Amino acid sequence: MKLLLKTALYLSLASLPIAIFGVLMLNWFIHKSTLHEIDELLISHFKVVQKRLNEFPPSQFNLLTIDDNPHLAIIPASINIQPYLMDSTEIDLRENHKTAIRVLKGSVVTPKHNFLVTLKQPYEEFEEIAAKLSVGVGLCFLGLLLLMLLLNFMVYRQLWKPFNGIIDKLRVYQINKQSETFFQPEATEEFNLLSQTLQLMIERIGKQFRLQKQFTENASHEIQTPIAVISLELETLLQSDNLPEKEILHIQKSTEALQKISQLNKSLLLLTKIENNQFSEAVAVDMSVLVKGLLNTYQAFAEHRGIVIKKEIQDNQYLLINPYLAEILVGNLLKNAIRYNQKQGEINCILHQNQLIIKNKGEALPFPVEQLFLRFVKHPNHPEATGLGLAIVHQIAEYYGLKLSYQFNEPENEHIFEVKW
Amino acid sequence: MKILLIEDEPSLLASMQSFLEQDGNIVSSVATFHKAIEKVNDYDYDCLVIDITLPDGNGLEIIRELKKRNTSAGIIIVSAKNSLEDRLTGLDLGADDYLTKPFHLSELNARIKSVLRRRLFDGKTKVVFDVISISPDNQQVSVKDEIVELTGKEYELLLFFISNKNRILSKSVIAEHLWGDSMDLADSHDFIYTHIKNLRKKLIEKGCPDYVKTRYGAGYIFSEKL
Numbered sequence: 100m101k102l103l104l105k106t107a108l109y110l111s112l113a114s115l116p117i118a119i120f121g122v123l124m125l126n127w128f129i130h131k132s133t134l135h136e137i138d139e140l141l142i143s144h145f146k147v148v149q150k151r152l153n154e155f156p157p158s159q160f161n162l163l164t165i166d167d168n169p170h171l172a173i174i175p176a177s178i179n180i181q182p183y184l185m186d187s188t189e190i191d192l193r194e195n196h197k198t199a200i201r202v203l204k205g206s207v208v209t210p211k212h213n214f215l216v217t218l219k220q221p222y223e224e225f226e227e228i229a230a231k232l233s234v235g236v237g238l239c240f241l242g243l244l245l246l247m248l249l250l251n252f253m254v255y256r257q258l259w260k261p262f263n264g265i266i267d268k269l270r271v272y273q274i275n276k277q278s279e280t281f282f283q284p285e286a287t288e289e290f291n292l293l294s295q296t297l298q299l300m301i302e303r304i305g306k307q308f309r310l311q312k313q314f315t316e317n318a319s320h321e322i323q324t325p326i327a328v329i330s331l332e333l334e335t336l337l338q339s340d341n342l343p344e345k346e347i348l349h350i351q352k353s354t355e356a357l358q359k360i361s362q363l364n365k366s367l368l369l370l371t372k373i374e375n376n377q378f379s380e381a382v383a384v385d386m387s388v389l390v391k392g393l394l395n396t397y398q399a400f401a402e403h404r405g406i407v408i409k410k411e412i413q414d415n416q417y418l419l420i421n422p423y424l425a426e427i428l429v430g431n432l433l434k435n436a437i438r439y440n441q442k443q444g445e446i447n448c449i450l451h452q453n454q455l456i457i458k459n460k461g462e463a464l465p466f467p468v469e470q471l472f473l474r475f476v477k478h479p480n481h482p483e484a485t486g487l488g489l490a491i492v493h494q495i496a497e498y499y500g501l502k503l504s505y506q507f508n509e510p511e512n513e514h515i516f517e518v519k520w
Numbered sequence: 521m522k523i524l525l526i527e528d529e530p531s532l533l534a535s536m537q538s539f540l541e542q543d544g545n546i547v548s549s550v551a552t553f554h555k556a557i558e559k560v561n562d563y564d565y566d567c568l569v570i571d572i573t574l575p576d577g578n579g580l581e582i583i584r585e586l587k588k589r590n591t592s593a594g595i596i597i598v599s600a601k602n603s604l605e606d607r608l609t610g611l612d613l614g615a616d617d618y619l620t621k622p623f624h625l626s627e628l629n630a631r632i633k634s635v636l637r638r639r640l641f642d643g644k645t646k647v648v649f650d651v652i653s654i655s656p657d658n659q660q661v662s663v664k665d666e667i668v669e670l671t672g673k674e675y676e677l678l679l680f681f682i683s684n685k686n687r688i689l690s691k692s693v694i695a696e697h698l699w700g701d702s703m704d705l706a707d708s709h710d711f712i713y714t715h716i717k718n719l720r721k722k723l724i725e726k727g728c729p730d731y732v733k734t735r736y737g738a739g740y741i742f743s744e745k746l
Contacts, residue, residue, distance in 0.1 A: 323600040324529050327622035331535035334625045337688050337738065338539075347738040351690055358692055361622050362704070396702055399673065403711050423604055430702060438704075484704070 103255045107248050114244050122237040129229035133222060134201065138184055141203040141218050144169070145182055148216050149207045156209045170217040180206040180215065189221065198223035261290040265297065272301065274308050312375055319368040326361050330354065359485070366487040369427070370474075373494045378421040381499070386416040386425070390450050393429050397437060405443045413451040418520050420499050428495045431488040432457050432516050439478065439514070455518045463507055464514075471505055521636060522564070525549040526556040526579065527571040527598065536569070539625040540632070553577025560586060566640065567594040567632050570615075572606060580606075583613045594635035598623070624693045630683040649682045650744050651728055663726035673698055674719045681732070681742035690739035716740060 100108075148169050162171040174180075182205025188197040203218040268282060282298040285291040336342075337350050372378060390412060401408050418425065436446045436459035447458040470476045472493035475486040496503035502519040523545050527533045533549045540547045548563075550556045553574040560568075560582060568586070572579035583595055595615040599606055607618045616635040619628060637645065637656055647654040654661050659675050661668045670678065680697050681689070695708040698715075720732050733741045 320600050323621045324532070327600075328529060328531045328535075330622040331532060331539075331625055334693075335535050335539060337690070338542075344736045347688075347736055351738040354690060355692055357622075358696075365701075393702075396699075399671075400703065400708075400711055403714055434702075434704065 102259075103252060106251060110244065110248065110251075114240070118237055118240045118244075121240065122233045125236055126229055126233040129232060130226060133225040133229060137201045137220050137222050137225070138203075141184065141201060141220055142182070144218050145203055145205060145216060148218070152207050152209050152214055152216075156211045159212070168219050170219075172215045172217075173212045174206060174215045176208070176213045178206065178213065178215075179208070180204060187219075189219065191221065191223070199226065258287075261285040261287055261294075265290065265294055269297070274301075274305060312371070315371045316368070319364055319371070322364055323361070326357060326364070330357055330361075333357070359483070363485050363487070366485055366491060370487070370491060370494055373424070373491075373498050376498075378424055378498075381419045381421050383417045384420050384422050384425045386418050386429075386455065387412050387414050387450055389422075389425055390429055390448065390455065393426065393433055394448060396430075397433050401437050401446065404437060404440065406437060406440050407445045408448065409445060410448045411451065412448070416450055416453060418453070418499075418501075420495075424495050424498075428492055428518070429455070431492045432518075435459075435488060436514075436516075438481070438484075441512070453520050457516045458508075458513050460512055461514055462512065463509070468505065468507070472503075521545045521566045521632075523547045523632065524556075524559055524563075524565045524568045526553075526568065526574070526582065527551065528574050529571075535625065536628065540629065543629065553579075553582070556582050557585060560589075564591070565593050567596065567636055569596045569598055569628070569632070572597055572599040572601070572610070580609060580613060583610065583615055587614050592639060594632070594639040596628070596631055596635060598628075624696065626680075626684040626687060626689055626693055627697055630680050630697065633683045634679075647679070647682060649685065650731070652678070652682070652723070654679060654682070663723060663728045666726050668722055668726050670719070670722060673715055674722070677715055677719055678723075681740075684742070686741065686743045686745070688735050688739050688741050693739070 152171075157171070159173060162173070164171070182203055185202050185204070187200050187202045189200045190196070191198040198221055200219050200221045200223075202220075203216075205216055207214045207216050265282065265285075272281065280298065281301055282294040285294050333350050333354050337347065337354075342350075391410075394408060394410060398408065420428075432455075433446075433448075436457050439461050440446065440459045441461050444460040447456070449456040449458075464471065465479055466476060472489050474490040477484050477486040493503060495501075496518060499520070502517075504517045504519075506515040506517070507513070508515060523540055525533055525536050525540075525547060527536070527549070528551050530551065533551065537547045537549050548559065548565075550559055553576045556570075556574070568582075570579040570582055579597065579599075583597075586593065586595065596617045596619060597607075597610040597615045598619045598621060600621045610618055616639070617631050619631065634656075637647070644657060647656060651664050652661065653663075653665075656679075659672075661670055661675060661678060676698055677694065680694065691709050691712050694712050694716075695703060698712070699708065703711075716732060720730060724730055729744075731742050731744060733743060735741055
């Protein structure tokens with residue numbers, strides 16, 4: 100959810116109860132004040148009536164006033180009612196339904212009679228005013244809220260512009276393609292802090308990265324020379340006369356292990372180089388020529404394993420890639436297809452419409468599919484493999500943005516590798 | 521043949537020198553750029569093996585120097601970097617071949633011989649081994665004047681054997697020579713066995729003695745000695 104929406108939501112959520120409560124409180128307050136004022140009015144009225152009754156006491160038969168307010172009745176002198184106030188209802192002739200009224204009753208003793216005076220004051224209209232006022236205030240409040248949200252929406256874009264700029268920069272940030280000042284100073288203090296902190300961070304990371312890159316490269320290069328020395332020494336040793344069979348075998352095993360180290364070293368260096376974008380020159384490589392050539396190279400080897408290679412290759416399939424990496428990409432996939440094929444198996448190599456598909460028969464993977472392109476994941480029956488071939492394929496595909504996918508066709512026992520561009 | 525080895529790692533230098541001397545070559549060796557330039561100025565060599573990364577200079581400069589004097593010597597670059605740029609620059613400058621460390625002595629030996637054949641005899645001279653005769657310019661092999669039909673790989677294998685006669689060649693060395701990086705070690709052992717078997721068969725059919733001896737599990741020796 101966007102920060103803006105969240106702010107709006109929280110603001111609305113917080114203001115809604117305040118609005119409702121406020122409106123109710125206001126309504127209640129107006130109601131109370133109205134009642135208080137009406138009561139005062141009634142009491143003054145009562146005082147006036149009391150005074151008038153004492154000055155001009157009406158005759159017994161002339162108690163009716165025109166609007167029956169006050170309503171007078173003669174009660175026995177023994178009953179003395181202190182004035183009291185109460186709520187009641189009365190039919191409103193205009194609206195023809197019961198409306199709330201306030202009533203004051205009290206006895207007034209005059210020398211002639213003891214009167215019961217009943218004073219009425221309808222106050223429904225005041226209540227209506229109160230309700231309208233409350234609703235009006237509530238609406239004003241909501242209007243204000245809406246206005247604030249609207250303002251927020253309008254200001255938001257402008258305020259967060261630098262933030263979005265920083266995010267855009269972060270998105271394209273690549274550790275190995277870094278210019279000196281990646282994040283510029285910002286006018287807003289908070290964003291400036293963010294920008295400067297990020298700048299410091301990427302500088303630190305960049306430095307670490309360069310050191311590590313240098314280490315990997317140096318280590319790989321420096322290892323090559325001692326490996327070369329051991330290799331030559333072993334070869335010289337192998338040429339000595341009269342070596343017993345056992346010693347020769349030891350030398351042979353050492354040589355092979357050494358070659359594996361060397362191969363691992365080369366593969367890791369290759370991976371590092373791809374990661375570090377050290378293969379810059381991409382040219383349009385005609386993949387059909389490349390694939391045909393590689394199929395030729397591996398033809399004899401496949402035949403030797405009793406594997407039939409079927410190919411469907413469309414001409415002029417160009418891919419923008421470093422030629423050396425293209426060869427490794429296709430070569431590794433083909434080698435894999437031969438190595439993990441079943442006996443008397445078959446390979447289907449299809450190249451058409453910017454898509455290379457290599458299928459080979461064979462048993463299902465002994466490990467989860469997600470691990471297929473990871474480094475050092477090997478088939479348990481092939482411990483001698485480096486476990487880097489497909490990792491390199493993956494790295495190359497990723498570097499050039501090629502879509503690399505793998506599928507296993509269970510009924511056919513068929514592994515399918517696909518590279519799309 | 522007179523060969524100059526330029527390499528800063530003393531133990532590599534010693535191994536290469538003794539290996540090449542066994543073939544009857546006259547081998548000199550230097551470990552620094554400056555000494556190499558001196559040697560190149562003072563003497564003529566048939567072949568130079570040059571390490572690119574020297575402590576006091578770039579091996580590519582030595583090639584430039586050599587080319588200035590119009591030398592006909594063969595040049596093989598040796599480098600710890602398997603870098604395409606170095607390789608291309610080296611070959612552009614006029615080097616004949618490029619080897620990446622670690623390499624096998626027998627591989628170096630075969631490359632030197634191949635360079636020398638091309639350089640000194642324009643590939644016209646025949647490589648003769650007992651009754652086998654090879655013309656490198658048209659890749660033709662004959663036994664007692666009878667042509668033997670060999671596949672490309674079998675031809676390379678035979679030439680490699682003859683270049684390194686009387687030496688043990690392990691399967692991995694042979695595999696690397698024939699397929700380079702394109703074949704992984706583990707895949708290739710029985711594949712090599714098949715190639716060697718076929719080559720042997722073809723040679724024996726033409727009345728050639730069986731020169732290929734198996735040395736236990738280690739590899740093969742190509743030798744006239746029985």
